[in-house]
Amino acid sequence: MDAVNKYYDQVVKAILSTNEFGITEVRELTDIKVMELIRKDYPTILEVVKSKDINAIRSLPSPSIRTGEDISIMQFMDQKERGYLVIIYDSDELWQDPQVADFIPL
Numbered sequence: 001m002d003a004v005n006k007y008y009d010q011v012v013k014a015i016l017s018t019n020e021f022g023i024t025e026v027r028e029l030t031d032i033k034v035m036e037l038i039r040k041d042y043p044t045i046l047e048v049v050k051s052k053d054i055n056a057i058r059s060l061p062s063p064s065i066r067t068g069e070d071i072s073i074m075q076f077m078d079q080k081e082r083g084y085l086v087i088i089y090d091s092d093e094l095w096q097d098p099q100v101a102d103f104i105p106l
Contacts, residue, residue, distance in 0.1 A: 007098070008029060010097060010098050011029065011072070011074065011088055011098050012026045012029065014088065014098050014099055014100050015076070015086060015100060018099075018100045019100070019103060020103070021078070021082075021084070021103065021105065022078075023078045023079070023084075024078070024079050025078060025079035026076050026077075026078065027076060027077040027078070027079070028075075028076055028077050029074055029075075029076040030074060030075050030076070031072055031073075031074055032054060032057050032058060032073045032074060032075055032085070033057050033058055033060055033072070033073040034070065034071070034072045034073075035060065035062045035063065035070060035071060036062065036063040036065065036066060036067045036069065036070050037063075037067055037069040037070055037071045037089070038063050038065075038067060039069075041063075042071075045060060045071070045073075045087075046087070046102060048060060049073055049085055049087060049102070049104055050104055052085065052104065052106060054075075057073055057085075068091055068092040068093070069089070069090070069091040069092075070089075070090055070091070071087055071088060071089055071090075071101065072087070072088040072090070072098070073085065073086075073087055073088075074086050074087075074088060075106075082105065082106070083105070083106035084103055084104065084105055084106060085103075085104040085106065086100060086102070086103050086104070087100070087101040087102045087104075088100060088101065089101040
């Protein structure tokens with residue numbers, strides 16, 4: 001299994017284990033934006049994600065510094081075809097053990 005598929009498998013596990021929406025299946029998981037995390041910018045990033053404007057999310061500026069922490073903003077459908085945005089946090093210390101930071105139902 002390649003690293004990308006392993007990462008996606010870990011993301012699915014994180015979604016299924018930490019959701020409050022009764023999600024039992026993750027379908028069509030896709031990346032919208034992957035970026036280094038500057039912690040002071042997270043509230044602004046979260047507000048953009050909560051706007052549910054995919055183009056605005058894709059347009060978020062990517063920091064040019066390496067922080068050792070990153071977020072992936074992803075979209076998926078559940079078993080009932082309900083859509084969600086999810087912010088996944090990962091860091092060098094977690095190394096391929098991503099955690100769900102926030103769920104935003106569409």
